[in-house]
Amino acid sequence: MIKRGSLTSTILRLMLVLIFISSSLAVYSIINLSFSIGDARAINASGSLRMQSYRLKLYLERDEQLLQEKINQFETTLHSEALERSLTWYSPDALSQQYLLVVDKWEQMRFFIENQQRQEYSDSLKDFVDTIDILVLEMERFAALKLRILVIGQIIGLFLMLIVAIAATRYTRKRMVQPILQLMDVANSISKGKFKVDVPQTEYMELHALGEAFKKTASELDTLYQDLEGQVNEKTIALTRANNELSFLYDNLIRLHADSLDYKALSSALTQIQQFEDLDYVRLVIEHDDGTIDSIEADNGWLDSAGLNSEQHAAVTPVKFNLQLEDKNLGYLEVISLRPVNNMLFVNFAMMLTRSIVIHNATEERQQLALMEERAVIARELHDSLGQLLSYLKIQVSLLRKKIEPNCMTEDVQTQLVDINDGVSTAYGQLRELLSTFRLTIKDPNLGQAIEVMLAQLRKQTGIIIELNYQLSPHLLAAKQHIHVLQLTREATINAIKHAKPSRIEIDCFLANSDMIHINIKDDGIGVSHLKERDQHFGLGIMYERATKLHGTVKFDNNPQGGTTVSLVFPPQQEPLNG
Known part of the structure; x- marks a missing residue:
């Protein structure tokens, strides 16, 4: 007897394995990087010892009054926290011994200084500096070793993830795709009147239940075929529809995952299910974390209920199917039909859309x-x-x-x-x-929050009032566009703060009626006439280059009331949504 399991649980376990490997890789990298904090400071401090050694020679010969102060500065650097990290448990023996050697030779050099032995100090100075140089070299080698260890760990982690991904692909093809194709063959056999069929044995409850349904239906048709022609026809229609629904869901799943998930792809899927089920109206409402919503409709749009009376409102009550994955709600699928709605089909279709959106x-x-x-x-x-x-x-x-x-x-x-x-x-x-x-970092796909964090840092550095009016929907911008918009906005704002002498800066981000995204940075400063004189200081070339990468334009205009407006105009990554 085959032990049945859930298809969803199997996929979840595969995802958890990948998440565990990637999390372990991230933790490993964080631990490795934590041991590298301060390497640059240590190398810089050790390098400064060479300069201070020569400076001590200068003061020993010319200004003995400040000599003790320079000795104290040298010892402060020598025994600083950055250099004493060379004695930690994870530091190589060569690095620790070299640091102790520098300390020992410094005691000899200090003896020469305190006893006014200038010639002995000068004669020993080159050897002392060479010892410091070796210390710097050992620090650089240790830093390079930690970097190599990090790279090796990353390669091993990525290799493990690749192995798991290949195994998951083969497992899915063998245990899921093949039984589905076999079930489709069974459905084709039944539609041709061949009722003696064998459904594939599968370990998943969903596919097993579907196979058993096929088998039971075929058995009933074989029993009643001779005397109940009408019932046979009814069962045949039911089987054909089940097969069509399965094919429809499978084809849409492949199509949504084959290309980028955008408005056109979702609208096309809605149009297909509308035609498949002969619906009156269907739309998809996506709810974002910032409270905004997007409405995606089939080709014939959505019902305008403004002119309907109460009886008509009752007749066209929409049926909603939530787009929910675990405890996260992404929105809902809304259907209006004068005929009974196929709930199971729409539940599966909503689940398919949910997973596609989450993966995207x-x-x-x-x-x-x-x-x-x-x-x-x-x-x-x-x-x-x-x-x-x-x-x-x-x-x-x-x-x-x-x-x-x-x-x-x-x-x-x-x-x-x-x-x-x-x-x-x-x-x-x-x-x-x-x-x-x-x-500048963007911790999540919400560009508005990233710009606000950046402006909060600038507000701490100036008394100028900086306001942000962000009205862009998250789907309009791709991840690769975020950094260009964020950095161009930062550059324009910093230029206004440094050179325009404003008292107020307003940043507006919105989608215009021309279906183009506008980013306007407006100030009430001295105007745009100074740009030509300070062109090299404004980084205008970089701003123009970023605008070009966004397939847009950037321009500078004087405001009628005074000040300058920097305008960035570029197309979104996909067509704007209706809603």
Whole structure:
């Protein structure tokens, strides 16, 4: 005897396995990254020891009054929390021993300083700096080792998920698709008058119940066929309809999952079920988390009940089928028909739509998280490379200025030093702006909440009143569009704060009658005439480039009452919904 199980439970278990693997992979990554916090700070601190060693030599020869203060600064850096992490239990022995070696050699160097042994200090300085360099190298190797461990873990986790996905696909094809195809063959045999059929044996209650229904119907038809021609015809019609319903649901399921789930696909599915069941009206109402709703209708639209009397209202009472998965309600399917409604068909159809919408939303979130992770990696790389290099250059320029003899400090030399310092400072400031932009995060597909979080950060930095009027439905924007809209809005708002000198900034996000999305950033500042003069400081090229990626345009206009309006206009990812 075959033990029966639920088809839904089997699918849920497969999903739980994938969720468990992905969750384990995420926890592993978080643990690995937690051990990497502070690596950059430690490398920077160890690097600064080299500079302080040379500075101590300078003060030992020229200014002994500040010598003790510089010794204290050196020891504070040497025994800082960032460097003492080299002695933790998970640090390699080579790193710990190298750090202790630096500490031991510092005691000797300090003895030279305290006893005014300048020549001995100078002679030992290169060896001491080389020891610090080896410490920096060991730290970099340890950081690279942790990164390699993280990459290996990610590869193993993805490989396990791929194995589970392949196994689930084969299992589904063998245990679900083949019995359904066999049931379709059984239905075809019965429709041709062959009542001696064998239904496939399956371990799932749903398919087993359907198979047993086929078998029972065939048996009754075989018994009553000779004397009850009318009953045979009735059963044949019922079987044919059941087969058609199964085929209809299967075909729509394949179609909805084959292409992107948008308004056209859902409207096409509604039109097909309307024609299949000969319905008067049918529509799908999707309820979003922010309280907004979208209404998707079949090709003939929805009944306008404004001109109906009370009797007509009673005759056209719609039947609702909820789109609910576990404890989450996504909306409902609404049907108006003068004939009795096939409840089972619509319950299954509503379940199919629910799962399609949930899978589509999950895909959007994964795409969005992938984009955010990619930008976070770029931000970290820029910070760890260019950020430290620019800081180092600023320090070197300062040291160079101090080492140039007064008689060599001509006006041209002074000008060149100032230009170099200003250039490095400008590059460092631009790098910080770039890192701030890359670190903007969108934790869910709600772009309105992401913009509000970004504006909340800007409100803390300025006294300017910033208001947001967001009226866009979530389905209008894809995950890949969110980051461009968010960053362009941030760039325009920061430009207004820095350069327009406004007292108020208003941001309007809405869908115009032309079916184009409008993002307007309006301020009451000094106007748009200053843009040409400060073009390089506004990052206008980046804003135009982002607008192009959205297949839209961005323009700058003066307001009649004063100030500037930055307008971004671009098409949505799909046609606007009716509702």
